[in-house]
Amino acid sequence: xLKKIVTFRPSFTLRILTGLVAFLFMLSVCTLTYVAxxxxxxxxxxxxxxxxxxxxxxxxxxxxxxxCHGPEGKGIDGIAPxxxxxxxxxxxxxxxxxxxxxxxxxxxxxxxAELGYKGTLRDYIRSxxxxxxxxxxxxxxxxxxxPFLDSYGGPLRDDQVDNITSFVINWAQAxxxxxxxxxxxxxxxxxAPKPTAVPLTADQEAGKQVYLKAGCNAxxxxxxxxxxxxxxPNLSKIYTLSAETIASADYKSKVKDQPASTTPEDFIKQxxxxxxxYIAPQCPTGACPAGVMPQNFKDTIPAxxxxxxxxxxxxLK
Numbered sequence: 001x002l003k004k005i006v007t008f009r010p011s012f013t014l015r016i017l018t019g020l021v022a023f024l025f026m027l028s029v030c031t032l033t034y035v036a037x038x039x040x041x042x043x044x045x046x047x048x049x050x051x052x053x054x055x056x057x058x059x060x061x062x063x064x065x066x067x068c069h070g071p072e073g074k075g076i077d078g079i080a081p082x083x084x085x086x087x088x089x090x091x092x093x094x095x096x097x098x099x100x101x102x103x104x105x106x107x108x109x110x111x112x113a114e115l116g117y118k119g120t121l122r123d124y125i126r127s128x129x130x131x132x133x134x135x136x137x138x139x140x141x142x143x144x145x146x147p148f149l150d151s152y153g154g155p156l157r158d159d160q161v162d163n164i165t166s167f168v169i170n171w172a173q174a175x176x177x178x179x180x181x182x183x184x185x186x187x188x189x190x191x192a193p194k195p196t197a198v199p200l201t202a203d204q205e206a207g208k209q210v211y212l213k214a215g216c217n218a219x220x221x222x223x224x225x226x227x228x229x230x231x232x233p234n235l236s237k238i239y240t241l242s243a244e245t246i247a248s249a250d251y252k253s254k255v256k257d258q259p260a261s262t263t264p265e266d267f268i269k270q271x272x273x274x275x276x277x278y279i280a281p282q283c284p285t286g287a288c289p290a291g292v293m294p295q296n297f298k299d300t301i302p303a304x305x306x307x308x309x310x311x312x313x314x315x316l317k
Contacts, residue, residue, distance in 0.1 A: 050166070057167030060160050064148060067284045073171060075182030076284060078223025078236045079142055082181025087111055089121065089172035103169070114187055121172070126165040130154075140185060142223055200312070207312025210305045214297070221284075222316065233280040233288060239317045242267040245278065253277045268313050272306070273298040 062071065070076050073084025082088065091107040109121055117124050132147035132154075148154035149161050156164075200208065208225070211217065219231035233241075242264035245251050253260045253270070255277040261267035270277050275293035282288065294300075301309065 053163050054166050054170050056160075057163030057165070060156065060164045061167050062285060064156065065164065066286075070284065071286045072176070073168070074176065074180055076221070076234055077182055078140070078234065079221055080145075080182075081141070081184040082176070083125075083168060084171040084176045085178050085181035085183065086175040087178045087181070087183055089169070089175045091175055092121070092169065092172040094173070111184070122165060122169055125168050126161060129156075129161050129164055142221065142225070200315070203308045204312045204315055206305075207308035207310070210301065210309040211312060214301060214309075219293070231283065231285075231292060233283050235313065236316060238268060239264050239314050242271075251278070254279075265310060265314050268310050269306075272301075272309070 068076060068080035069083050073082055075082035086107065088109060088111045090105060090109040092103050092105050095102060095104050103120075103122070105121070112121065112124055128145060130147065130149035131152050133145040135144055146154065148156045148164075150157060211222075212225075216235075217225060220233065220235045222234075223236040242261075246261055246264065246267055251260060253274075255274045258270060258274050258277050261270050267278075275295060276290050279290050280288045298306075
């Protein structure tokens with residue numbers, strides 16, 4: 001006996017609906033895959049773009065900020081405090097929140113807490129770069145912070161100020177230990193009584209004028225005499241540094257017929273007359289280059305003036 005085989009034959013309408021559902025399913029899969037891929041690509045490109053902006057900020061920082069805050073943001077004695085340390089920056093990390101890269105503060109800035117500042121770290125850094133500080137925050141610094149944004153009379157555009165801000169904040173991911181930086185005094189301490197400065201002798205005062213007249217302050221800085229020096233090493237403690245250099249094991253003169261100095265005064269004299277005899281290791285923008293300091297001061301500064309200049313520099317301890 002033959003059995004009748006029953007086959008299912010969907011209607012034309014059902015076949016159309018089934019095909020449509022399958023098509024929509026495949027379209028959804030492709031769309032989700034595309035969105036995931038493009039989101040990943042955009043996220044990667046966003047990180048690359050932000051990285052380039054930070055690199056640009058590093059260049060602007062070197063040109064405009066390193067002369068006072070140092071190439072690594074550690075500060076320069078008598079000129080400006082460090083800005084790459086944990087005391088100032090705290091510590092941050094970057095996280096993705098709703099597709100946006102945002103700053104998460106892990107450790108708060110002690111400095112902003114001391115100042116009573118209620119805004120964000122980024123707001124504070126950007127505002128100081130943009131508009132400066134119209135008055136000195138402490139007697140420890142030679143000059144108040146100048147404005148850098150063009151709308152305040154500075155040399156930089158908004159985007160350049162933003163990039164420097166991003167560069168400085170980037171230090172906060174791994175801030176330098178406070179012991180490696182020059183920290184500002186607590187607020188209010190600038191008004192505390194300070195030791196009376198020892199007045200300059202007549203020869204020392206005359207030597208200070210020789211220093212200024214010879215244009216030494218164009219490249220060097222001395223606390224209280226101006227901070228325009230952005231090329232050569234800071235001379236605020238030149239006598240002490242000279243003594244330390246002479247005492248170091250690797251000190252020697254690099255100029256023929258110029259023996260190594262044995263006293264700080266001789267070291268200072270030799271450094272002016274024969275600048276390449278010893279190249280200081282650190283300048284405001286990095287390692288000190290050779291051949292930058294004029295080689296003819298022994299001919300252009302009269303002997304009597306030169307002795308007064310050395311007398312002035314030798315009291316900077």
